[in-house]
Amino acid sequence: MAPAALYLNQTLLACSKERESRVYHPNKTHLNSRVLIIGGTGRVGGSTATALSKLCPHLQIVVGGRNREKGAALVATLGKNCEFAEVDIENVKALEAALNGVDLVVHTAGPFQQAEKCTVLEAAIATKTAYVDVCDDTSYAWRAKSLHKKAVAANIPAITTGGIYPGVSNVMAAELVRSAKSESKYEPERLRFSYYTAGSGGAGPTILATSFLLLGEDVVAYNKGEKVKLKPFSGVLNVDFGKGIGKKDVYLLNLPEVRSAHEVLGVPTISARFGTSPFFWNWGMEAMTSLFPAEFLRDRSKVQQLVQLFDPSVRAIDAIAGERVSMRVDLECSNGRHTVGIFSHRRLSVSVGTATAAFVLAVLEGNTEPGVWFPEEPEGIAIEAREVLLNRAAQGTINFIMNKSPWMYKHVEFSPSASLSGTITGFESCNIDQMDCRSHLLVGRLIILLRK
Numbered sequence: 001m002a003p004a005a006l007y008l009n010q011t012l013l014a015c016s017k018e019r020e021s022r023v024y025h026p027n028k029t030h031l032n033s034r035v036l037i038i039g040g041t042g043r044v045g046g047s048t049a050t051a052l053s054k055l056c057p058h059l060q061i062v063v064g065g066r067n068r069e070k071g072a073a074l075v076a077t078l079g080k081n082c083e084f085a086e087v088d089i090e091n092v093k094a095l096e097a098a099l100n101g102v103d104l105v106v107h108t109a110g111p112f113q114q115a116e117k118c119t120v121l122e123a124a125i126a127t128k129t130a131y132v133d134v135c136d137d138t139s140y141a142w143r144a145k146s147l148h149k150k151a152v153a154a155n156i157p158a159i160t161t162g163g164i165y166p167g168v169s170n171v172m173a174a175e176l177v178r179s180a181k182s183e184s185k186y187e188p189e190r191l192r193f194s195y196y197t198a199g200s201g202g203a204g205p206t207i208l209a210t211s212f213l214l215l216g217e218d219v220v221a222y223n224k225g226e227k228v229k230l231k232p233f234s235g236v237l238n239v240d241f242g243k244g245i246g247k248k249d250v251y252l253l254n255l256p257e258v259r260s261a262h263e264v265l266g267v268p269t270i271s272a273r274f275g276t277s278p279f280f281w282n283w284g285m286e287a288m289t290s291l292f293p294a295e296f297l298r299d300r301s302k303v304q305q306l307v308q309l310f311d312p313s314v315r316a317i318d319a320i321a322g323e324r325v326s327m328r329v330d331l332e333c334s335n336g337r338h339t340v341g342i343f344s345h346r347r348l349s350v351s352v353g354t355a356t357a358a359f360v361l362a363v364l365e366g367n368t369e370p371g372v373w374f375p376e377e378p379e380g381i382a383i384e385a386r387e388v389l390l391n392r393a394a395q396g397t398i399n400f401i402m403n404k405s406p407w408m409y410k411h412v413e414f415s416p417s418a419s420l421s422g423t424i425t426g427f428e429s430c431n432i433d434q435m436d437c438r439s440h441l442l443v444g445r446l447i448i449l450l451r452k
Protein backbone atom coordinates (compact mmCIF):
# COMPACT_ATOMS: atom_id res chain seq x y z
CA MET A 1 0.00 0.00 0.00
CA ALA A 2 1.30 3.50 -0.82
CA PRO A 3 2.50 5.36 2.29
CA ALA A 4 -0.05 8.11 1.73
CA ALA A 5 -2.88 5.58 1.55
CA LEU A 6 -1.63 3.97 4.74
CA TYR A 7 -1.90 7.29 6.54
CA LEU A 8 -5.34 7.79 5.05
CA ASN A 9 -6.50 4.60 6.75
CA GLN A 10 -4.81 5.21 10.07
CA THR A 11 -5.85 8.73 10.86
CA LEU A 12 -8.90 10.90 10.60
CA LEU A 13 -11.21 7.89 10.65
CA ALA A 14 -12.88 9.48 13.63
CA CYS A 15 -14.06 12.41 11.57
CA SER A 16 -15.08 10.54 8.42
CA LYS A 17 -18.74 11.44 8.96
CA GLU A 18 -17.91 15.12 9.33
CA ARG A 19 -15.67 14.84 6.26
CA GLU A 20 -18.51 13.68 4.04
CA SER A 21 -20.61 16.66 4.97
CA ARG A 22 -17.94 19.39 4.93
CA VAL A 23 -15.32 18.69 2.28
CA TYR A 24 -16.37 20.42 -0.86
CA HIS A 25 -15.81 18.20 -3.87
CA PRO A 26 -14.76 20.29 -6.85
CA ASN A 27 -17.65 21.12 -9.09
CA LYS A 28 -17.48 22.62 -12.56
CA THR A 29 -17.12 26.18 -11.27
CA HIS A 30 -14.06 25.26 -9.23
CA LEU A 31 -12.56 23.21 -12.02
CA ASN A 32 -12.78 26.30 -14.22
CA SER A 33 -11.40 28.71 -11.65
CA ARG A 34 -8.80 31.24 -12.74
CA VAL A 35 -5.59 31.14 -10.70
CA LEU A 36 -2.81 33.74 -10.96
CA ILE A 37 0.64 32.61 -9.78
CA ILE A 38 2.84 35.60 -9.05
CA GLY A 39 6.52 34.62 -9.20
CA GLY A 40 5.29 32.00 -11.68
CA THR A 41 8.48 32.35 -13.70
CA GLY A 42 10.50 31.23 -10.66
CA ARG A 43 11.14 27.72 -9.32
CA VAL A 44 8.37 27.51 -6.72
CA GLY A 45 5.80 29.39 -8.82
CA GLY A 46 6.63 27.43 -11.99
CA SER A 47 6.47 24.14 -10.11
CA THR A 48 3.09 25.16 -8.64
CA ALA A 49 1.75 25.98 -12.13
CA THR A 50 2.94 22.61 -13.44
CA ALA A 51 1.43 20.70 -10.49
CA LEU A 52 -1.91 22.56 -10.78
CA SER A 53 -2.16 21.91 -14.50
CA LYS A 54 -1.57 18.19 -13.85
CA LEU A 55 -3.90 17.90 -10.83
CA CYS A 56 -6.68 19.98 -12.36
CA PRO A 57 -6.29 20.36 -16.16
CA HIS A 58 -9.41 22.53 -16.49
CA LEU A 59 -8.11 25.31 -14.24
CA GLN A 60 -7.27 28.56 -16.02
CA ILE A 61 -3.68 29.27 -15.00
CA VAL A 62 -2.10 32.71 -15.35
CA VAL A 63 1.67 32.80 -14.88
CA GLY A 64 2.51 36.23 -13.44
CA GLY A 65 5.98 37.77 -13.44
CA ARG A 66 8.22 40.52 -14.72
CA ASN A 67 10.01 38.48 -17.36
CA ARG A 68 7.85 37.93 -20.45
CA GLU A 69 10.35 35.57 -22.12
CA LYS A 70 10.57 33.23 -19.13
CA GLY A 71 6.76 33.36 -18.77
CA ALA A 72 6.17 32.49 -22.42
CA ALA A 73 8.58 29.54 -22.17
CA LEU A 74 6.69 28.09 -19.19
CA VAL A 75 3.24 28.73 -20.68
CA ALA A 76 4.29 26.83 -23.81
CA THR A 77 4.85 23.71 -21.68
CA LEU A 78 1.55 23.99 -19.79
CA GLY A 79 -1.04 23.80 -22.57
CA LYS A 80 -4.00 25.81 -23.78
CA ASN A 81 -5.48 26.81 -20.41
CA CYS A 82 -2.41 28.86 -19.50
CA GLU A 83 -1.31 32.40 -20.27
CA PHE A 84 1.28 34.92 -19.10
CA ALA A 85 0.56 38.29 -17.42
CA GLU A 86 3.22 40.89 -16.75
CA VAL A 87 3.01 41.73 -13.03
CA ASP A 88 5.37 43.61 -10.74
CA ILE A 89 4.27 43.38 -7.10
CA GLU A 90 5.79 46.82 -6.44
CA ASN A 91 3.24 48.39 -8.79
CA VAL A 92 -0.03 48.34 -6.81
CA LYS A 93 -2.29 49.59 -9.63
CA ALA A 94 -0.97 47.05 -12.14
CA LEU A 95 -1.20 44.36 -9.46
CA GLU A 96 -4.87 45.10 -8.75
CA ALA A 97 -5.58 45.22 -12.50
CA ALA A 98 -3.96 41.78 -12.90
CA LEU A 99 -6.23 40.40 -10.15
CA ASN A 100 -9.41 41.37 -11.98
CA GLY A 101 -11.27 38.24 -13.03
CA VAL A 102 -8.93 36.02 -10.98
CA ASP A 103 -10.49 33.65 -8.37
CA LEU A 104 -7.29 32.97 -6.42
CA VAL A 105 -3.80 34.46 -6.38
CA VAL A 106 -0.71 32.49 -5.29
CA HIS A 107 2.16 34.67 -4.08
CA THR A 108 5.59 33.05 -4.59
CA ALA A 109 7.58 36.20 -5.47
CA GLY A 110 9.96 36.14 -2.48
CA PRO A 111 12.10 36.81 -0.63
CA PHE A 112 9.57 37.53 2.10
CA GLN A 113 12.35 38.37 4.59
CA GLN A 114 12.71 42.13 5.21
CA ALA A 115 9.79 42.92 2.85
CA GLU A 116 8.03 46.01 4.17
CA LYS A 117 4.45 45.41 3.04
CA CYS A 118 2.12 42.57 2.14
CA THR A 119 1.28 44.17 -1.22
CA VAL A 120 -0.16 41.06 -2.85
CA LEU A 121 -2.44 40.21 0.09
CA GLU A 122 -3.58 43.83 0.30
CA ALA A 123 -4.40 43.78 -3.43
CA ALA A 124 -6.21 40.45 -2.98
CA ILE A 125 -8.36 41.99 -0.23
CA ALA A 126 -9.03 45.13 -2.30
CA THR A 127 -10.14 43.05 -5.31
CA LYS A 128 -11.88 40.29 -3.25
CA THR A 129 -9.58 37.54 -4.52
CA ALA A 130 -8.75 34.38 -2.53
CA TYR A 131 -5.07 34.15 -1.56
CA VAL A 132 -2.29 31.65 -0.77
CA ASP A 133 1.34 32.53 -0.13
CA VAL A 134 4.48 30.44 0.42
CA CYS A 135 5.93 32.91 2.91
CA ASP A 136 8.71 31.53 5.10
CA ASP A 137 9.32 34.60 7.24
CA THR A 138 7.86 35.10 10.72
CA SER A 139 7.46 38.91 10.56
CA TYR A 140 5.84 38.80 7.13
CA ALA A 141 3.47 36.00 8.18
CA TRP A 142 2.26 37.92 11.26
CA ARG A 143 1.91 41.12 9.23
CA ALA A 144 -0.28 39.11 6.86
CA LYS A 145 -2.22 37.79 9.87
CA SER A 146 -2.81 41.38 11.03
CA LEU A 147 -4.93 41.85 7.87
CA HIS A 148 -7.32 39.14 9.12
CA LYS A 149 -10.23 41.47 9.91
CA LYS A 150 -9.95 43.18 6.53
CA ALA A 151 -10.04 39.77 4.81
CA VAL A 152 -13.12 38.80 6.84
CA ALA A 153 -14.81 42.09 5.86
CA ALA A 154 -13.96 41.44 2.20
CA ASN A 155 -15.20 37.83 2.61
CA ILE A 156 -12.01 36.32 1.16
CA PRO A 157 -10.19 33.19 2.35
CA ALA A 158 -6.42 33.61 2.67
CA ILE A 159 -3.63 31.24 3.76
CA THR A 160 -0.21 32.50 4.77
CA THR A 161 2.82 30.13 5.07
CA GLY A 162 1.42 27.56 2.63
CA GLY A 163 3.86 25.37 0.66
CA ILE A 164 5.95 22.42 1.83
CA TYR A 165 7.83 23.83 4.84
CA PRO A 166 6.24 25.83 6.22
CA GLY A 167 2.90 24.61 4.90
CA VAL A 168 2.51 20.85 4.81
CA SER A 169 4.71 20.58 7.94
CA ASN A 170 2.23 22.79 9.87
CA VAL A 171 -0.65 20.51 8.84
CA MET A 172 1.38 17.44 9.87
CA ALA A 173 1.99 19.04 13.29
CA ALA A 174 -1.70 19.92 13.67
CA GLU A 175 -2.66 16.33 12.87
CA LEU A 176 -0.16 14.86 15.36
CA VAL A 177 -1.55 17.17 18.07
CA ARG A 178 -5.18 16.42 17.16
CA SER A 179 -4.53 12.70 17.20
CA ALA A 180 -2.67 12.87 20.56
CA LYS A 181 -5.48 14.86 22.17
CA SER A 182 -8.19 12.57 20.83
CA GLU A 183 -6.41 9.40 22.01
CA SER A 184 -5.04 10.41 25.40
CA LYS A 185 -5.99 12.68 28.26
CA TYR A 186 -2.44 14.02 28.41
CA GLU A 187 -1.35 17.23 26.82
CA PRO A 188 1.23 17.71 24.04
CA GLU A 189 4.47 19.04 25.59
CA ARG A 190 7.11 19.35 22.91
CA LEU A 191 7.01 19.77 19.13
CA ARG A 192 10.11 19.70 16.96
CA PHE A 193 10.27 20.53 13.24
CA SER A 194 13.36 19.13 11.46
CA TYR A 195 14.03 19.78 7.78
CA TYR A 196 16.67 18.53 5.39
CA THR A 197 17.31 19.58 1.80
CA ALA A 198 20.22 18.35 -0.31
CA GLY A 199 22.10 21.25 -1.91
CA SER A 200 19.82 24.21 -2.52
CA GLY A 201 16.96 21.82 -3.30
CA GLY A 202 17.03 22.87 -6.95
CA ALA A 203 15.56 26.17 -5.80
CA GLY A 204 16.05 29.57 -7.36
CA PRO A 205 18.41 32.38 -6.32
CA THR A 206 15.67 33.74 -4.06
CA ILE A 207 16.07 30.72 -1.76
CA LEU A 208 19.76 31.48 -1.37
CA ALA A 209 18.88 35.05 -0.43
CA THR A 210 16.24 33.70 1.98
CA SER A 211 18.79 31.44 3.68
CA PHE A 212 21.34 34.25 4.09
CA LEU A 213 18.69 36.69 5.38
CA LEU A 214 17.55 34.08 7.93
CA LEU A 215 21.12 33.80 9.24
CA GLY A 216 20.83 37.46 10.28
CA GLU A 217 17.78 36.77 12.50
CA ASP A 218 17.78 35.58 16.12
CA VAL A 219 15.97 32.26 16.34
CA VAL A 220 12.71 32.42 18.26
CA ALA A 221 11.79 29.17 20.00
CA TYR A 222 9.58 28.29 22.98
CA ASN A 223 10.73 26.49 26.11
CA LYS A 224 7.96 25.41 28.55
CA GLY A 225 5.76 28.26 27.32
CA GLU A 226 8.48 30.90 27.45
CA LYS A 227 9.79 32.61 24.34
CA VAL A 228 13.58 32.23 24.02
CA LYS A 229 15.97 33.82 21.54
CA LEU A 230 18.85 31.70 20.26
CA LYS A 231 21.78 32.08 17.92
CA PRO A 232 20.94 31.22 14.28
CA PHE A 233 22.39 27.97 12.94
CA SER A 234 23.35 26.74 16.42
CA GLY A 235 21.96 23.87 18.55
CA VAL A 236 22.82 21.10 16.09
CA LEU A 237 20.91 17.81 16.33
CA ASN A 238 21.50 14.62 14.38
CA VAL A 239 18.06 13.54 13.20
CA ASP A 240 17.05 10.28 11.55
CA PHE A 241 14.85 11.10 8.54
CA GLY A 242 14.33 7.42 7.78
CA LYS A 243 14.04 5.67 4.43
CA GLY A 244 15.89 7.25 1.50
CA ILE A 245 17.47 10.04 3.57
CA GLY A 246 19.06 8.66 6.78
CA LYS A 247 20.61 10.69 9.59
CA LYS A 248 21.39 14.36 9.01
CA ASP A 249 22.62 17.28 11.12
CA VAL A 250 20.07 20.07 11.49
CA TYR A 251 20.50 23.55 13.04
CA LEU A 252 18.17 26.11 14.60
CA LEU A 253 16.60 28.64 12.21
CA ASN A 254 13.98 31.33 12.74
CA LEU A 255 10.97 29.85 10.95
CA PRO A 256 7.34 31.04 11.16
CA GLU A 257 5.79 27.66 11.99
CA VAL A 258 7.39 27.81 15.47
CA ARG A 259 5.32 30.80 16.60
CA SER A 260 2.15 29.86 14.72
CA ALA A 261 2.20 26.28 16.03
CA HIS A 262 2.89 27.57 19.56
CA GLU A 263 -0.03 30.01 19.43
CA VAL A 264 -2.50 27.89 17.45
CA LEU A 265 -1.74 24.41 18.78
CA GLY A 266 -0.77 25.54 22.29
CA VAL A 267 2.32 23.31 22.56
CA PRO A 268 4.64 24.85 25.21
CA THR A 269 8.05 23.77 23.80
CA ILE A 270 8.72 24.21 20.07
CA SER A 271 11.76 24.63 17.83
CA ALA A 272 12.58 24.30 14.12
CA ARG A 273 15.85 23.17 12.56
CA PHE A 274 17.24 22.90 9.06
CA GLY A 275 20.24 21.18 7.53
CA THR A 276 21.66 20.69 4.07
CA SER A 277 24.38 18.71 2.34
CA PRO A 278 27.20 18.41 1.44
CA PHE A 279 28.28 18.92 5.06
CA PHE A 280 30.48 21.92 4.23
CA TRP A 281 27.41 24.00 3.28
CA ASN A 282 26.26 23.62 6.89
CA TRP A 283 29.69 24.61 8.16
CA GLY A 284 29.72 27.56 5.74
CA MET A 285 26.31 28.76 7.00
CA GLU A 286 27.52 28.36 10.58
CA ALA A 287 30.70 30.29 9.78
CA MET A 288 28.68 33.08 8.13
CA THR A 289 26.67 33.68 11.31
CA SER A 290 29.96 34.13 13.18
CA LEU A 291 31.89 36.08 10.55
CA PHE A 292 29.26 38.56 9.29
CA PRO A 293 27.50 41.06 11.55
CA ALA A 294 23.74 40.40 11.81
CA GLU A 295 23.01 43.86 10.28
CA PHE A 296 24.94 42.83 7.15
CA LEU A 297 22.94 39.59 6.81
CA ARG A 298 19.66 41.52 7.24
CA ASP A 299 20.47 43.95 4.41
CA ARG A 300 18.69 42.77 1.25
CA SER A 301 21.01 44.56 -1.19
CA LYS A 302 24.17 43.25 0.47
CA VAL A 303 22.69 39.76 0.60
CA GLN A 304 21.90 40.00 -3.15
CA GLN A 305 25.62 40.63 -3.76
CA LEU A 306 26.48 37.55 -1.68
CA VAL A 307 23.96 35.53 -3.71
CA GLN A 308 25.60 36.56 -6.99
CA LEU A 309 28.94 35.51 -5.56
CA PHE A 310 27.78 32.09 -4.30
CA ASP A 311 25.17 31.17 -6.93
CA PRO A 312 27.53 29.58 -9.53
CA SER A 313 29.18 27.29 -6.93
CA VAL A 314 25.80 26.40 -5.42
CA ARG A 315 24.49 25.40 -8.87
CA ALA A 316 27.64 23.38 -9.61
CA ILE A 317 27.39 21.46 -6.33
CA ASP A 318 23.62 21.02 -6.76
CA ALA A 319 24.38 18.94 -9.84
CA ILE A 320 26.19 16.44 -7.59
CA ALA A 321 24.20 16.79 -4.34
CA GLY A 322 20.75 16.24 -5.92
CA GLU A 323 17.70 17.84 -4.32
CA ARG A 324 16.19 15.34 -1.88
CA VAL A 325 13.99 16.88 0.75
CA SER A 326 12.69 15.55 4.05
CA MET A 327 10.59 16.89 6.92
CA ARG A 328 10.27 15.19 10.26
CA VAL A 329 7.81 16.40 12.91
CA ASP A 330 8.15 14.98 16.46
CA LEU A 331 5.48 15.37 19.12
CA GLU A 332 6.05 14.39 22.75
CA CYS A 333 3.23 14.33 25.31
CA SER A 334 3.25 14.45 29.12
CA ASN A 335 2.59 10.70 29.44
CA GLY A 336 5.68 9.86 27.39
CA ARG A 337 3.63 9.34 24.23
CA HIS A 338 5.90 10.25 21.31
CA THR A 339 4.70 10.30 17.70
CA VAL A 340 6.45 11.14 14.48
CA GLY A 341 5.50 12.25 10.96
CA ILE A 342 7.98 12.02 8.06
CA PHE A 343 7.62 13.31 4.50
CA SER A 344 10.48 12.69 2.02
CA HIS A 345 10.73 13.34 -1.71
CA ARG A 346 13.53 12.94 -4.25
CA ARG A 347 13.00 16.41 -5.72
CA LEU A 348 12.19 19.51 -3.70
CA SER A 349 11.58 21.53 -6.87
CA VAL A 350 8.70 19.17 -7.78
CA SER A 351 7.39 18.55 -4.27
CA VAL A 352 7.12 22.24 -3.32
CA GLY A 353 4.82 22.81 -6.32
CA THR A 354 2.67 19.79 -5.51
CA ALA A 355 2.38 20.94 -1.88
CA THR A 356 1.46 24.51 -2.86
CA ALA A 357 -1.06 23.22 -5.41
CA ALA A 358 -2.64 21.11 -2.63
CA PHE A 359 -3.26 24.34 -0.64
CA VAL A 360 -4.68 26.11 -3.71
CA LEU A 361 -7.15 23.29 -4.34
CA ALA A 362 -8.13 23.11 -0.65
CA VAL A 363 -9.05 26.82 -0.73
CA LEU A 364 -10.87 26.56 -4.09
CA GLU A 365 -12.82 23.60 -2.74
CA GLY A 366 -14.25 25.77 0.03
CA ASN A 367 -12.26 24.48 3.01
CA THR A 368 -11.11 27.92 4.19
CA GLU A 369 -13.20 30.46 6.08
CA PRO A 370 -12.95 34.16 5.21
CA GLY A 371 -9.91 35.67 6.99
CA VAL A 372 -6.13 35.20 7.03
CA TRP A 373 -5.10 31.83 8.46
CA PHE A 374 -2.08 29.68 9.17
CA PRO A 375 -2.26 26.13 7.74
CA GLU A 376 -2.67 24.55 11.20
CA GLU A 377 -5.76 26.62 12.02
CA PRO A 378 -8.98 24.63 11.52
CA GLU A 379 -10.56 27.69 9.89
CA GLY A 380 -7.60 27.79 7.46
CA ILE A 381 -7.69 24.15 6.37
CA ALA A 382 -10.78 22.46 7.82
CA ILE A 383 -9.80 19.44 9.95
CA GLU A 384 -11.73 17.09 7.67
CA ALA A 385 -9.89 18.48 4.60
CA ARG A 386 -6.40 17.84 6.01
CA GLU A 387 -6.35 14.24 4.84
CA VAL A 388 -7.07 15.22 1.22
CA LEU A 389 -4.48 17.99 1.40
CA LEU A 390 -1.76 15.73 2.84
CA ASN A 391 -2.45 12.96 0.37
CA ARG A 392 -2.35 15.36 -2.57
CA ALA A 393 0.85 16.96 -1.29
CA ALA A 394 2.43 13.53 -0.72
CA GLN A 395 2.16 12.51 -4.37
CA GLY A 396 5.56 11.26 -5.55
CA THR A 397 7.04 10.98 -2.03
CA ILE A 398 9.52 8.18 -1.29
CA ASN A 399 8.37 8.05 2.34
CA PHE A 400 5.28 9.52 3.98
CA ILE A 401 4.26 8.37 7.43
CA MET A 402 2.12 9.93 10.12
CA ASN A 403 1.50 9.12 13.76
CA LYS A 404 4.20 6.46 14.03
CA SER A 405 5.97 5.60 17.27
CA PRO A 406 9.62 6.67 17.38
CA TRP A 407 10.90 3.11 17.91
CA MET A 408 10.56 2.83 14.15
CA TYR A 409 12.93 5.76 13.78
CA LYS A 410 15.74 6.36 16.27
CA HIS A 411 15.23 9.28 18.63
CA VAL A 412 16.92 12.52 17.56
CA GLU A 413 20.33 12.79 19.17
CA PHE A 414 23.49 14.87 18.98
CA SER A 415 26.06 13.65 16.49
CA PRO A 416 28.95 11.64 18.09
CA SER A 417 31.32 14.62 17.85
CA ALA A 418 28.98 16.52 20.19
CA SER A 419 29.84 14.24 23.11
CA LEU A 420 31.82 17.16 24.56
CA SER A 421 28.45 18.71 25.38
CA GLY A 422 27.47 15.84 27.68
CA THR A 423 24.11 14.11 27.52
CA ILE A 424 22.07 16.93 26.08
CA THR A 425 19.06 15.74 24.12
CA GLY A 426 17.81 19.01 22.71
CA PHE A 427 18.05 22.75 23.18
CA GLU A 428 15.13 22.58 25.55
CA SER A 429 17.33 20.98 28.21
CA CYS A 430 20.62 22.76 27.57
CA ASN A 431 21.73 26.33 27.94
CA ILE A 432 22.66 28.71 25.17
CA ASP A 433 26.37 28.74 26.12
CA GLN A 434 26.63 25.02 25.60
CA MET A 435 25.20 25.41 22.11
CA ASP A 436 27.58 28.27 21.34
CA CYS A 437 30.45 25.98 22.42
CA ARG A 438 29.35 23.44 19.87
CA SER A 439 28.93 26.17 17.28
CA HIS A 440 32.46 27.44 17.84
CA LEU A 441 33.77 23.90 17.71
CA LEU A 442 32.40 23.56 14.19
CA VAL A 443 33.62 26.98 13.07
CA GLY A 444 37.04 25.95 14.37
CA ARG A 445 36.80 22.77 12.32
CA LEU A 446 35.95 24.83 9.23
CA ILE A 447 38.94 27.12 9.74
CA ILE A 448 41.27 24.10 10.13
CA LEU A 449 39.80 22.63 6.93
CA LEU A 450 40.31 25.91 5.05
CA ARG A 451 43.93 26.18 6.30
CA LYS A 452 44.61 22.67 4.99
Ligand SMILES: NC(=O)c1ccc[n+]([C@@H]2O[C@H](COP(=O)([O-])OP(=O)(O)OC[C@H]3O[C@@H](n4cnc5c(N)ncnc54)[C@H](OP(=O)(O)O)[C@@H]3O)[C@@H](O)[C@H]2O)c1
Residues within 6 Å of the ligand: 038, 039, 040, 041, 042, 043, 044, 045, 064, 065, 066, 067, 070, 087, 088, 089, 090, 108, 109, 110, 111, 112, 134, 135, 136, 161, 162, 163, 164, 165, 166, 167, 203, 204, 205, 206, 207, 210, 352
Ligand atom coordinates in the same frame (compact mmCIF):
# COMPACT_ATOMS: atom_id res chain seq x y z
N1 LIG B 1 6.82 27.66 2.04
C1 LIG B 1 7.60 26.85 1.35
O1 LIG B 1 7.46 25.66 1.39
C2 LIG B 1 8.70 27.41 0.49
C3 LIG B 1 9.58 26.51 -0.12
C4 LIG B 1 10.53 27.01 -0.97
C5 LIG B 1 10.63 28.37 -1.19
N2 LIG B 1 9.79 29.23 -0.55
C6 LIG B 1 9.87 30.68 -0.81
O2 LIG B 1 9.43 30.89 -2.13
C7 LIG B 1 10.04 32.06 -2.66
C8 LIG B 1 10.44 31.83 -4.11
O3 LIG B 1 11.51 30.91 -4.21
P1 LIG B 1 12.03 30.42 -5.64
O4 LIG B 1 13.00 29.34 -5.41
O5 LIG B 1 10.85 30.15 -6.52
O6 LIG B 1 12.78 31.72 -6.16
P2 LIG B 1 13.03 32.18 -7.67
O7 LIG B 1 13.20 31.00 -8.58
O8 LIG B 1 14.11 33.17 -7.61
O9 LIG B 1 11.66 32.87 -8.08
C9 LIG B 1 11.22 34.07 -7.56
C10 LIG B 1 10.30 34.67 -8.60
O10 LIG B 1 9.73 35.88 -8.07
C11 LIG B 1 9.69 36.82 -9.12
N3 LIG B 1 9.72 38.16 -8.58
C12 LIG B 1 10.66 38.73 -7.80
N4 LIG B 1 10.34 40.01 -7.54
C13 LIG B 1 9.18 40.24 -8.18
C14 LIG B 1 8.35 41.38 -8.31
N5 LIG B 1 8.67 42.56 -7.75
N6 LIG B 1 7.22 41.28 -9.04
C15 LIG B 1 6.90 40.13 -9.64
N7 LIG B 1 7.65 39.00 -9.58
C16 LIG B 1 8.78 39.08 -8.85
C17 LIG B 1 10.91 36.55 -9.96
O11 LIG B 1 10.64 37.01 -11.25
P3 LIG B 1 11.70 37.81 -12.16
O12 LIG B 1 12.12 36.81 -13.19
O13 LIG B 1 10.90 38.90 -12.70
O14 LIG B 1 12.82 38.29 -11.27
C18 LIG B 1 10.98 35.02 -9.89
O15 LIG B 1 10.27 34.45 -10.94
C19 LIG B 1 11.19 32.38 -1.71
O16 LIG B 1 10.90 33.53 -0.98
C20 LIG B 1 11.29 31.18 -0.82
O17 LIG B 1 11.74 31.52 0.45
C21 LIG B 1 8.82 28.78 0.27
